[in-house]
Amino acid sequence: MILTVISKIISRKGWCHFPSRWEGTWFQSGVRTPIIISEDRLSTKGRCIASDGGDKFLVVDDMFRVDADPVPCPFAGAFTFSYNRGHGECTTPPSSVESCTQDSRLLLRYQACPDVYGSESTVEELLCLATWKEGSSRYLVGKVHHSHATSNEDRYRCFVYEKSQTNPPLGPMLPSPGVTLVPSETTVDFRVAQSGDATCNGLFSPMEGSRTMALRKAPSPIKCSFPSWLTAHSRWHTLDYRRSYQFHARNTTLRISNASTPDDSAPPPPFPPPPPPAVGSGTDGADRNVGPGGHHRGNSVHHRGRHQQLLQQVAASPLSSPQDAEMRVVCSEAVEVTGDFARLVTHVTMGCHSGFVCMTFYKRDSHVIEVQAGSYTHRPEEACQPSHFDEAALPFVTLVSEGHGVRKRRNTCNDEEDFTSLAVGCGSSDTMEFRSACTRADLISAYSCHGGWEDNGTHFLITTPLSRTSHGARRLCFIYREGGPGSGGVIHFSSSPDSCRRNVLPGVEGALAFNVTNVGQCMEMSSASKTAIHKLLSLIGPLLLLLLMSR
Incomplete structure (x- = not known):
């Protein structure tokens, strides 16, 4: 809000107040201390003691509200x-x-x-x-x-x-x-x-x-669309629901934002943030790079190097908080697209920092995808080069479509009681149940299965807890691998609440880590459930029916 008039006053029963919309802290050029307007007082300038009751304005100074809410800039785009x-x-x-x-x-x-x-x-x-x-x-x-x-x-x-x-x-004009x-x-x-x-x-x-x-x-960076199998669901979430991915604008724009979780801190960005631009001098007449007559203060190579150093310098701006900012991702070039794989050059903006990023999307199941993203570059042709996109070293971000799966409530034992067995497809054709010998019930935790896949001998399974505390995980990725020859059929399990991590050692690391062995089939199983279990077992391996577990 910009205040250019300061003498309009409102009269009421012999006393006056400045308009309530003026109240607050203001900055005036040439005045070192902030100016505060409150009721009938205007900081050190005086107090309102009388009013003529009219609508008269006396323009005295320009003042800018210090804590003013920002407004959309009149120049949209690049x-x-x-x-x-x-x-x-x-x-x-x-x-x-x-x-x-x-x-x-x-x-x-x-x-x-x-x-x-x-x-x-x-x-x-x-x-x-x-x-x-x-x-x-x-x-x-x-x-x-x-x-x-x-x-x-x-x-x-x-x-x-x-x-x-x-x-x-x-036309020709004469400058003042x-x-x-x-x-x-x-x-x-x-x-x-x-x-x-x-x-x-x-x-x-x-x-x-x-x-x-x-x-x-400037030319728009949007030159392609995200693949239809990716935009079939307009909104996706990370397993812990701390980030959402939503497609907009004819499937050319993806917005990545933090979910409103008051009990959680801001999640880390899905890929390394761009280096903030070094914010230069900007003062009139200072820090000039070009001298009189157009001569550089140094050769052109030195000048270009200085400019690159400015742009790469990590100097955070108080006007931006990129770690909390929404990210806008637009499709710039489709490098390779198939029915379950897409590698794209994208233009990513986070806060006021932007650049080109190579992103790879993998369709793991109808409701599950994974994403890898490289580092930023100002040149789109460099985005998918090994120097900016090392597929073997980059982490995966696991996403599930919004609204998939219906959560049910079940009675549970004490969360801290040890479980001793795992039943797959016994109570329901699409559930895994961790069981214990607790006194209230023999069920300690149940999970609904959404989809899974195998990658280089390691299996991944996306599940939703059917019974959880308010602070429990929203989704879990179970990571498991069969033991080698001579292991006696042992399968090593781990779980992760945020993504299907490739650097987790099954059975040793993770939120949960345990080993299981096959002890037999469910006691009672109808022919209909046999068919459903067969489909489930095709996802997670033929040994899992009723499994004895050690932690």
Whole structure:
């Protein structure tokens, strides 16, 4: 919220209050301490003691609410742009605007031009706080983060902008003293001028400002769709339900978000987050990379190396929290797609950080998929190369479709009591039951089976606990492998509550770890259930009917 009037008061029985919508903490350029508006007081400026009862406004100062809620930025999507800081337009190489997962944030990557004094390689992050229209002009107030910003005086900036309609060439204009002009272009989508301080003073036209920009729409990274077998279910979950994967927009966009679990901390990202962009100087007239006459301060190789070092430097921005941010994934290139396998180059945005990532999806069952994802790169052709995607070393993320499986409630023994046997397909054709000699019942825990598969001799089975405490696992992956020759038919079991991990040693590691041996078939079994059990056993191996377990 931007306050440009401070003397409108409301009268009631001889006393007055400032409007309630003004109450809060404000920042004013040139004033070191925050300004607080509360009831009839305006911080150090005074107290309201009288009112004429009218609707009169006296424009005194521009103030920006410190804790203002952000608003959607007026520029949606990706852009390239040229800019001018008073010494000529910097067009080559082009600078860029990247969208963030939050529509109230933008990332501006400025490039340095060899022949333009005052141009620089830097990255700024813009948080949009307010927009309004005044006459024919549209205004934006935002908070710009960069490494040299040490106070609100450095961070708050005002912008005036216009959206080009037919993009006609601009006629000749004479600039005012001390301001710059955007040169004529026929492909400009937005023209923007930025203030040089934390006010909107003297900012009347997008053609004049401390820094002017000409924005052009960039090509969309969306060039393919996710396969139909993957989008047949629009929403998927990790086994622990801490992350959801949802497909949108004609199956070209996937959004990965944290589930609202108040008792849990934020889950780790499904793949390593991109390195945050180094947020550069961004201050007017400081840290210039190009000297007078267009001469670099150093050779071009050194300059390119410095820019790459800036972009790779891990310097977290207070405006972003990528570990908690939603991730937007769009399909950029289909490298290989079959009926149960898809390798795609995707463009991933997390917070205000983005890049290209190679992702591989595996269809394990009609309701179960797995995902592998590589590391970030700014070049799509490098995403699926071994340097960024090492299939043998990457972990798997196991996902189940939303709403699959009906949970039932069963009476259980004490959760801490040891179980001694495992029954598969005896009570129901699609359940596994851990049994114990407890006093209240002989059933300690039951699991409904959803699907399974085999990978290099190791079997994986996705289950849902039919009886669990409020803090128990929502889903479990059972990982098991048959013992070698001479093991006496022992099968080694482990379980994982979040994903089907390949680095778990069955029978030794995992949330549960145990070994089982076959002791016979169920005592009573109808012919109908025999058929169902046969299907279940085809998933988990022919030895599992009634199994004696040791922990």
